[in-house]
Amino acid sequence: MSYARKSVGGFEKQQDDTLRKRKKGSVDSYIIRRLLSYIMPFKGLLAAAVVVTIAGAVLGPLRPYMTKLAIDNYIIPGDIRGLTAISLMLFAVILLDGVKQYTATYLTQLIGQRAVLNLRMDIFRHLQKLSVRFYDRNPIGRLITRTTNDVEALNEMLSSGLVTIIGDLLQLVFIVVLMFMIDWHLTCIVLAVLPFVIYITMSFKSRVRVAFQDVRTHLARLNTFIQEHISGMNIVQLFDRQSSELCKHMDINREYRDANIRTVLYFSIYYPLVELISSVAAGLVIWYSGVRMLKGDITLGVVVSFVQYIWLFFRPLQHLSDKFNIMQTALASSDRVFKLLEEKDVMEEPESPVAISSLKHDIVFDHVWFAYNAENWVIRDMSFRVKRGEKVAIVGATGSGKTTIINVLSKLYPVSRGSVRIDGVDITSIPEHSLRRLIGVVMQDVFLFSGTIRENLAFGKPGVSDEEIHEAARIVGADRFIDRLPGRYDYRVRENGSGLSAGQKQLLAFVRALLYNPDILVLDEATSSVDTETEGLIDAATARLMKNRTSITIAHRLSTVQHADTIIVMHKGVIKETGSHQQLLAAKGLYYKLYLLQHPEKIHESPGAQA
Template identity: 45%
Template sequence: MASKDKNSIDYRLLGRVFALTRPYRNIFLLAASLAVLLAPLSTARPYLIKVMVDDYIFANDISGLTKMALVLVGLLMLESLCRYWFIFSTNLLGQSVIRDLRVRVFKHITKLRLTYFDRTPIGTSTTRTINDIEAINTVFSQGSITIIADLLTLVTVLGVMFYTSWKLTLICLTTMPFLILASYVFKEKVKKSYQRVRSQISRMNAFLQERITGMRIVQIFNAEKAELKKFRQINREYTQANLDSILYYAVFFPVVEIISAASLGLMVWWGAQDVLKASGVTLGALVAFPVYLDMLFRPIRTVANNFNNLQMGLVASERVFDLIDKDDHIENNGTLQPAQLQGHIQFKGVHFAYQLPDYVLKDISFEVQPGETLAIVGSTGSGKSTIINILNRFYEIQKGEIQVDGQRIQDYELEAYRKRIAIVLQDVFLFSGSVLENITLRDERFSREQVIEAAKLIGAHEFIEKLPGGYDYEVMERGATLSMGQRQLISFVRALVFDPDILVLDEATSSIDPETESVIQYAIEKLIAKRTSIIIAHRLSTIRHADNIMVLSKGQLQEFGPHEQLLQKEDGQYRKLYDMQFLQAAAEG
């Protein structure tokens, strides 16, 4: 890959980047054609100046000189127009490619397994989607096509210079080894500093994303100074990486100017002698050569920088392609697309580990009949939420089988399957947008009237109407302006609107105050009456109505049965949990 070979371009990777231009083939051909056309157009200007001096000024041909001047003006206008379209087309090509690539990357990220998000900082994914993709634009706007245009100009200028005066050309080229050496050193130094800059950007994004998201914890534990110290260090390293690249630019360009001036001085010194001796170099050539020199040194001066832009664009593309190439997504080979599920759930000898060989669930087997309610209880880390994760295929099990309505869940088309299941989590996530948009998730199938009807049923309509703007109230990021109970009520309305066949309540009432809980308890009972439901709860008082209760301990099924039956087991795990909560409630009362 590009990062492995630091002294050459990975042409396979470059080819993959250019494959992204296929939908914009016409724009690419336009940019390439203009790159070829600009080389002779730009070199024609100094040649016309030489002709004007040698053939018309000394011949005192004012009429011919005027015509040549008009030709020169026309040539300048044509070159300016071509250069405008060249710059515009290369940037348009780059922006078009990265626009499509961003959509492709985001679509890919949404299909990755949750294990990817478990081990990858959010800031890293953000950097890949924004900063790295933006850097790929330089492959087109300041990289490959521009390098080709500069090299064509370089070859054309050298050819015309040799044709005009081979002596002056050789004199000018005496300083070229120093320029090539300076360009090579500059290219290597800037490439390393750019790599450091890209690495520090990713590190800073990940740091900021975590700290801003967890700012409540930072402030609760008075960790502001400690986090500020860490950020200052990261910021200092990022600034130093940028300053290093600026230093190399500050040294390189003056060095190029000195070499260019030395070359010009040598050319004038030698050429003036030949002109005075009339030994082959004409005055027109002497006048035109400074322009040739500028055109010769400009591509050499910029090609090193453009080569670095190309390399950095390829480094960024390597990171983006590494993300795209991650085959860490849930396989969606199922063909069954049920319009409705009966809700018959069966776990058969299920084993699951987030990281092998540490199994979180061990040989779990149970059954939930259609329309029944199963409550799952157990201590923290017993595997309660994991049951929900694997039922929804957020993660794949290693052993055993999960069936819904007698079919393996892998046999269902993933989107169609998940549409029939709704989950209400303890930690409700709300997006920036209106209450209505958070309930419908911008799904146009659901009307405002349906949302209001569901809100009335769930007991949330009254509090939503009291918000400024009602259902159009703009919820801040993560619902920061709403209470935990209000966010939970909105999530219940969301679940009801989507009308699932299987309902999951994952600690859905644990963070709600008793008053709010009493408001939604009736709605929960109505909601689960028509569908298969799984309830995970710490408060055992809220699950008495469940048809069966499953007790988990360290990933193993300890007890299974109705509330009254489990209470009769004096040494049972459920009886111990129930007595413990009863005594705690009595003590608090």
């Protein structure tokens, strides 16, 4: 099995399963209704485009008819004046047709661009509402494909598809009507081949739809693979995995190529068949017209106009097949886009929200259980209390559930059992914007956005003044390295802080948290990746940041938590010990063992000396 097949995610499988469950014919109609909902806000522009298209649909079919009149009524009789008049009329028709095409194209493109703008906004708005669990199980590359390539496919259809199809269909109707007016025998010959075109088109539709879905699926896999490997290229190179990863990329790329070739194959068969049928129709018309001309039963103008009508008749059919290509691409893409918009894995807003402006009393974890997957418990029956203004530290081995406490407190994940309360209010009843305003988190892995230092520092507090930013940077000690950067606070940060050291990014995170000014400060391994000098700066900044503020510190280095009011020691999701640094050392339990592992030189000292 290739890497591409093994990397199919739950999101893709869920979409394909849902598609199969829908009744036959319901998929396209559902998608078209959703697409129309993005066009309806521009009913005025749409109506204008439709009116222009309908009014101009007769202009093209008029030209062969006017050619017939010119030949039969003016050229053969030798009427120069009449020929000049109808030639001027024909020129006016051609000119009006050009104006119609320009106006219709501009209006449809305007509608499409505005509709796609709203769609992109809806997608990004919805992505911001989706829970962290959704992003845990869906690769970033796949989501980027949904929001870029798939939406761009919709853009082409909304901009040039629907209204143009209406124009082509109306043009076909006018062509048939004028052909019947000129000669119904020849018209029947042309229409006799139409069932073959319809049959070929329907067979083509059933196959190309599946092919386009495969193309989108393999494109998503390709984008996912490339995004992951560009982000982790240093790991690929450090482990010398270039050759093996190139083979994996070859598998994915080959499947994407094959999916595209299948669509090319279908179109390479479809277009020549339609061309062949139109040529057969033209041949039959010319043969039958020749026979009738020998009998004097038909005029030269009728024959010439019908030859023109044959090519004009099959041109809209070919246009429709081109639009059908666009439609199939768009339907395959829009099905995935709308499935993303229908994703229900969001953090529900409380039915009876209780807004909290500040922490007045305490934070309580009451018999909390939590599991990321099924009942693989990460936190087990956890209960503790953090009083307002208290400094609490949480320590324990990797995987003991320390960071999960922060995820639950921030409501990034809902608790499985028990409750978390702030000032007696369950956090499920607190609106997210109110809860997040209370809590400021400094993570171990700091994320910085592309932009200036100033923009990153002010991320949590838009509109903050330069004076406040400079003062916060001075307090934390970040101003020392910022002043050395080209442009200082206008220095452009590259993707995720590339070009800055881990310690510098950590200092910027502290400045950002200080400007955010939360009631509850959470430090998640905030000094684990900094050197001793930077750690000293951060320790000094942390002391100022924690002053008169409730704080929860997660740490591996026990030296950073010795001054906490309460230290919670965790092991495998369970609280094993609670107390101050001195109390836990005196108890000689798990904390005492962890302390000796980090400070073996203290092994012969008394607990009192260790302090």
